[in-house]
Every structure is written in C-alpha cells, then in structure tokens.
Amino acid sequence: MGEFELxxxxxxxxxxxxxxxxxxxxxxxAVTVPGGATxxxxxxxxxxxxxxxxxxxxxxxxxKALATALSDLAAMGAEPGEAYVAVGVPADLDEDGCLELxxxxxxxxxxxxxxxxxxxxxxxxxxxxxxxxxxxxxxxxRLIGRGGAQPGxxxxxxxxxGGAAAGLLxxxxxxxxxxxxxxxxxxxxxxxxxxxxxxxxxxALAGAGARAMIxxxxxxxxxxxxLAEASAASIRIDAAALPLAPxxxxxxxxxxxxxxxxxxxxxxxxELLAALPPDRLAAASAAIEETRLTRIGEVFDGxxxxxxxxxxxxxxxxxxxxxx
Amino acid sequence: MGEFELxxxxxxxxxxxxxxxxxxxxxxxAVTVPGGATxxxxxxxxxxxxxxxxxxxxxxxxxKALATALSDLAAMGAEPGEAYVAVGVPADLDEDGCLELxxxxxxxxxxxxxxxxxxxxxxxxxxxxxxxxxxxxxxxxRLIGRGGAQPGxxxxxxxxxGGAAAGLLxxxxxxxxxxxxxxxxxxxxxxxxxxxxxxxxxxALAGAGARAMIxxxxxxxxxxxxLAEASAASIRIDAAALPLAPxxxxxxxxxxxxxxxxxxxxxxxxELLAALPPDRLAAASAAIEETRLTRIGEVFDGxxxxxxxxxxxxxxxxxxxxxx
Numbered sequence: 001m002g003e004f005e006l007x008x009x010x011x012x013x014x015x016x017x018x019x020x021x022x023x024x025x026x027x028x029x030a031v032t033v034p035g036g037a038t039x040x041x042x043x044x045x046x047x048x049x050x051x052x053x054x055x056x057x058x059x060x061x062x063x064k065a066l067a068t069a070l071s072d073l074a075a076m077g078a079e080p081g082e083a084y085v086a087v088g089v090p091a092d093l094d095e096d097g098c099l100e101l102x103x104x105x106x107x108x109x110x111x112x113x114x115x116x117x118x119x120x121x122x123x124x125x126x127x128x129x130x131x132x133x134x135x136x137x138x139x140x141x142r143l144i145g146r147g148g149a150q151p152g153x154x155x156x157x158x159x160x161x162g163g164a165a166a167g168l169l170x171x172x173x174x175x176x177x178x179x180x181x182x183x184x185x186x187x188x189x190x191x192x193x194x195x196x197x198x199x200x201x202x203x204a205l206a207g208a209g210a211r212a213m214i215x216x217x218x219x220x221x222x223x224x225x226x227l228a229e230a231s232a233a234s235i236r237i238d239a240a241a242l243p244l245a246p247x248x249x250x251x252x253x254x255x256x257x258x259x260x261x262x263x264x265x266x267x268x269x270x271e272l273l274a275a276l277p278p279d280r281l282a283a284a285s286a287a288i289e290e291t292r293l294t295r296i297g298e299v300f301d302g303x304x305x306x307x308x309x310x311x312x313x314x315x316x317x318x319x320x321x322x323x324x
Numbered sequence: 325m326g327e328f329e330l331x332x333x334x335x336x337x338x339x340x341x342x343x344x345x346x347x348x349x350x351x352x353x354a355v356t357v358p359g360g361a362t363x364x365x366x367x368x369x370x371x372x373x374x375x376x377x378x379x380x381x382x383x384x385x386x387x388k389a390l391a392t393a394l395s396d397l398a399a400m401g402a403e404p405g406e407a408y409v410a411v412g413v414p415a416d417l418d419e420d421g422c423l424e425l426x427x428x429x430x431x432x433x434x435x436x437x438x439x440x441x442x443x444x445x446x447x448x449x450x451x452x453x454x455x456x457x458x459x460x461x462x463x464x465x466r467l468i469g470r471g472g473a474q475p476g477x478x479x480x481x482x483x484x485x486g487g488a489a490a491g492l493l494x495x496x497x498x499x500x501x502x503x504x505x506x507x508x509x510x511x512x513x514x515x516x517x518x519x520x521x522x523x524x525x526x527x528a529l530a531g532a533g534a535r536a537m538i539x540x541x542x543x544x545x546x547x548x549x550x551l552a553e554a555s556a557a558s559i560r561i562d563a564a565a566l567p568l569a570p571x572x573x574x575x576x577x578x579x580x581x582x583x584x585x586x587x588x589x590x591x592x593x594x595e596l597l598a599a600l601p602p603d604r605l606a607a608a609s610a611a612i613e614e615t616r617l618t619r620i621g622e623v624f625d626g627x628x629x630x631x632x633x634x635x636x637x638x639x640x641x642x643x644x645x646x647x648x
Contacts, residue, residue, distance in 0.1 A: 022361070027469045027554070028399040028538060029363035029459065037346070038362075040441065041353035042456055044410035046448045075352040086368035086454040117364065120454075124370045130410040130444075130454030132366055135353065145351045214352060230351070
C-alpha cells in the first residue's frame with residue numbers, strides 16, 4: 001500500500017474536527033483559528049526505547065503516544081485542541097497494524113476532545129511516533145509554566161504515584177504478580193501501558209490559582225527538581241504524605257525494592273505536581289472531580305529537592321537523566 | 325551526556341523568540357499568542373529513507389528538515405512562525421553531531437524568521453527528525469489550500485524544476501558531473517541537499533489572489549494531481565513551457581534519461597504550483613521578488629492531469645506513490 005492510500009484510509013477514520021479547525025488533515029497544512037493563547041509540545045516515542053511490542057498492543061502504543069503528549073498540555077492547564085502525528089513504519093508492521101495504532105491514537109483523541117488535524121507516514125527501521133499537541137487557553141497568563149512557585153506555596157499532587165513503575169516491574173517479571181490481587185496487578189500494568197493525562201485536573205488547578213505545574217514523566221524526584229530549578233526555589237517533600245497507588249508497596253516488597261523509590265524515582269505516572277498558595281488548596285481540591293489532590297510538601301527559599309522520610313532522614317531523589 | 329544536559333546546551337544556541345512566543349523551549353509546552361489563523365504541518369525525515377549521511381552533512385540534514393517542513397507553510401501562503409523538532413539520535417551520533425544538526429535547523433530558522441520553540445531528544449536506531457511547523461495569517465481565508473482551483477484558472481510555477489532530481493543523479497553517479505560546468509553541478513546538488521522554501525513567494529501568491537496552491541515535494545505530475553483532485557478539476561500542463569533548471573537537460577542526457585521525466589516526475593524541487601484567475605497573473609508576477617513565475621498550464625472541467633508534449637503527444641505523469 002502506498003503512502004497516499006494509507007493516509008486516505010487513515011483519514012476515513014477521523015471524527016469531525018473541533019470548532020477551531022477550519023481545514024483538517026489532507027492539505028499541505030491544517031488551518032486553525034486558535035483565539036487566545038496556545039500551548040504546544042512535541043514528544044517522540046521509539047520502539048525499544050519507550051515501548052516494546054512484546055508487552056504492549058499497537059492500540060496501547062497509539063493510546064500512550066497521544067496520552068503522554070497530552071500530559072504536557074495538562075501540566076500547562078491547557079484545554080486540549082489539536083494533535084499532529086508522524087509515524088515511522090518498520091517493514092514488519094502491516095496495514096492493519098498501522099490502522100490499529102491509529103485507532104489507539106483516535107480513541108484517546110475522542111476521549112479527550114482532541115482533533116487529529118495532520119500527520120505524516122514514512123518508512124523507518126523501528127516503529128517511531130512523534131506527536132505534536134496544541135492546547136488552548138483564553139489568555140497566556142492562564143497557562144501555567146514550571147517557573148512560578150514561590151516560598152510558602154503548598155506542593156500538591158494529583159492521584160497516586162508509583163503505579164507505573166510497579167506496573168513495569170510486573171511486565172518485566174510476571175512472577176511478581178502473585179504479590180497482589182489480580183485486579184490490582186491489572187490496574188498497575190495499565191498505569192504503565194495506558195496512562196491517562198490529567199487534563200481536567202490541570203485546567204482546574206490553573207483556574208484555582210496554581211503558580212507552577214509539571215507532569216510526572218521522569219519521576220517525582222526529577223520533576224520536582226525541574227520545578228524547583230525553574231522557580232529558583234527549593235522543595236521539601238514529606239515521604240509519609242505520598243499517595244502510593246494500591247499494590248505498589250506489595251510489588252516493591254516482592255521485588256526487593258523500596259516502595260518510596262518506585263514513587264519518587266520511578267517515572268511515567270503522569271500525575272500533576274503543582275505549587276499554589278495554601279489558601280487556594282481547598283478551592284483546588286473542590287475543583288478537581290476525577291481524582292484526589294494530596295498536599296505532599298512545601299516550597300522554600302533556596303535550592304534543590306529533599307524528601308523527608310518518616311524517621312526524619314533525608315533522601316536526595318534522583319531523576320532519570322539518561323537520554324531517552 | 326544526558327538528555328537534559330543536551331537540551332540545555334541546545335537551548336543556549338537559540339536566538340530570541342519571535343513576537344508571538346511568550347514561553348519558548350524548556351517548559352512543558354511553548355506558549356504562543358497567535359492572533360488570526362494558523363497553518364500547522366508535521367513532517368518526518370528518516371536516515372536511509374529521506375537522506376544519507378554519506379552524501380549530506382549533518383548541517384545540511386538539519387537545514388533540509390526544517391526547510392522542507394516550511395515548504396508546506398509556503399504552499400499555504402503562511403508567514404512562518406514556530407517550529408517544534410523531535411530528534412531521534414542513533415548510537416553513532418555524538419554530541420557534536422547533534423549540535424551540528426541543530427545548527428542546521430537554527431540557520432534555516434534564522435534565515436526564515438522561524439522560532440525553534442520546542443523539541444524532544446531521544447535515542448533511536450537511525451537518525452530521525454520530526455518537524456512540526458506553525459505559520460500564521462491574519463485570517464483563515466488568507467491561507468490557500470489545494471482545493472480551490474476553478475476552470476479557466478491559469479496554472480503557474482515558481483522558479484525552476486528538475487534540479488533536485490538532476491542533483492540526486494549527480495550525487496548517486498558522480499561521473500555524470502562532467503556533463504555540465506562544475507558551478508552548475510554544484511548548484512544542482514544543492515537543489516537536492518539544501519532546498520529553500522518559497523515562503524515569500526507563497527505569501528505573495530496568496531496576496532495576489534491564488535485560489536489553490538501546493539509545493540512540489542512529490543514531483544510536478546503527482547502534486548498537480550493532488551491539486552486537481554482536491555479541486556475536482558483537471559489540469560493541462562504545456563511541457564514546452566516548463567522552466568527547467570540550468571543543467572537538467574545535460575545531466576539527463578548524460579544519464580540516458582528524459583529531462584521532462586526529471587522535471588515532471590522527479591520530486592523535491594519545493595517550488596510552488598498555484599492556480600489563479602488569469603487577470604491576477606501580472607499582479608502575482610510583480611509581487612514575487614526572489615524568483616520568476618511561469619505560466620505552465622490551465623485548469624479545466626473534468627478529471628486528471630495531462631502534460632502536452634511539444635509534438636502534441638500527451639504524457640500521463642506519475643507521482644511517487646510509495647511509502648516514504
């Protein structure tokens with residue numbers, strides 16, 4: 001099948017475009033009328049680096065590619081708008097495989113109100129996805145960067161963490177699954193394979209007065225450090241307050257790992273970490289419907305990130321600094 | 325070198341952002357305030373499919389990646405705005421290589437007034453670039469798609485064609501270079517290795533009343549077919565009118581190829597093909613400063629693309645329909 005034919009078949013699957021899109025996929029470029037401000041981010045996923053076809057279905061790979069890209073928009077408090085996807089197709093991926101991958105992308109697009117407004121398909125030595133997402137806000141000031149945290153701000157976290165790292169352990173070492181009920185094991189694996197971007201929570205936090213926000217892709221330790229550095233502030237996290245996903249403690253114990261390590265250094269939870277004035281906490285909690293908000297620490301003058309352990313000891317969490 | 329360190333070094337090289345960019349590279353997403361309408365396109369380039377490091381320098385690969393992406397904006401008549409680049413780095417490409425590649429991207433960004441507003445760097449089995457470009461116009465109606473050509477419109481072409489295909493022949497078969505002066509051979513190779521997007525000409529054509537426009541990436545035959553199909557019209561091209569780049573006839577003869585084949589079926593010239601009312605031709609020509617505009621055919625009722633040869637015979641040009 002040629003490129004044009006595949007693109008034509010892909011376009012047949014597209015739902016109607018969003019209200020800002022005047023010309024969708026199929027021309028030299030998509031035409032949109034954004035109004036207000038836009039947040040734009042690009043992310044690439046490469047087979048063997050970010051996913052394996054042995055442990056993830058093509059539908060899941062497509063879903064995760066768009067979901068993780070949208071997580072960057074969630075971290076800005078943006079409303080999702082358009083996505084543009086370049087797919088590099090290896091020789092062993094046939095037409096049906098391409099369509100399954102695109103169906104995964106389209107499923108997340110539909111669930112989140114995102115228009116797949118453009119794309120490119122090419123050959124490649126390994127399955128590769130590059131996803132650009134564009135989100136919207138009424139004004140630039142309503143989009144929340146990493147750099148606005150101020151001393152005295154409360155540090156809050158959406159949802160639960162450690163689940164994606166525990167899910168990865170379960171995928172790599174299936175024998176660990178006996179440590180938790182099968183329903184919990186399945187949920188942990190999905191945290192790794194099929195993450196959901198916290199789009200509504202991100203907009204709620206932005207509306208409630210969050211001053212700095214980031215999504216947890218590298219891990220709480222590393223991403224807190226990004227937020228602290230961008231804000232020229234220090235962050236102290238109370239380990240006892242961290243909301244671990246159900247089963248993380250058990251899987252960590254079975255693997256001989258510290259659950260705190262999975263929570264603080266494991267990546268890909270795609271929860272949101274935000275700093276906001278303490279008097280905005282109640283409003284922020286009330287505005288978030290789909291998950292809970294947990295206060296996990298504070299912002300101080302100074303530099304760096306500390307995690308205070310229950311006994312009083314201090315851990316210096318490390319992020320994942322390697323390429324990839 | 326870790327991802328964050330490489331990204332930090334890349335960001336040091338960035339010139340100041342354009343006026344629409346509020347937050348550039350380094351946060352979860354770039355923040356822009358577009359005003360008016362935007363044109364957005366994504367393109368991927370993969371080593372071994374779109375370029376070879378044996379015949380192109382990393383600087384040229386970076387330049388071509390952004391230039392060919394911007395060509396889609398030229399084809400819309402958009403003013404270039406922002407670019408977002410994902411780079412997949414193979415094991416044999418070191419830090420200096422990455423920086424040379426980015427310098428190529430930044431050179432074209434500077435030459436065209438484009439802000440490199442975001443990026444992603446990851447490992448990959450082959451050097452891979454995915455480039456999303458965003459262009460701007462005051463109103464959506466000023467962005468010219470492929471689908472507006474009407475019977476009676478004149479078909480015009482910017483610049484000269486066949487050069488990129490002749491340049492590719494010279495790169496693949498260096499012995500053919502004796503057929504032309506070395507200066508001409510060098511220029512043909514650059515048409516292949518270092519194409520320039522016709523951004524000013526695209527905006528001039530849009531301003532002068534072009535009703536449909538496309539850039540020649542697949543080749544005149546294939547791209548004329550895209551324009552005809554999108555416009556539900558037929559196109560007749562006069563082969564004798566085609567503006568061949570200097571040296572194309574000689575290189576084609578030396579290679580035993582038909583120069584018309586290089587011009588009509590060879591891709592990557594990145595000239596603009598546009599349809600506009602005949603009474604707008606003089607204004608369009610006058611508005612284009614950097615190159616000439618040639619009338620090469622007409623738009624009719626019906627379907628398909630014909631190329632009329634000087635003797636009266638009719639050629640059915642084929643595009644490049646294969647994946648890649």
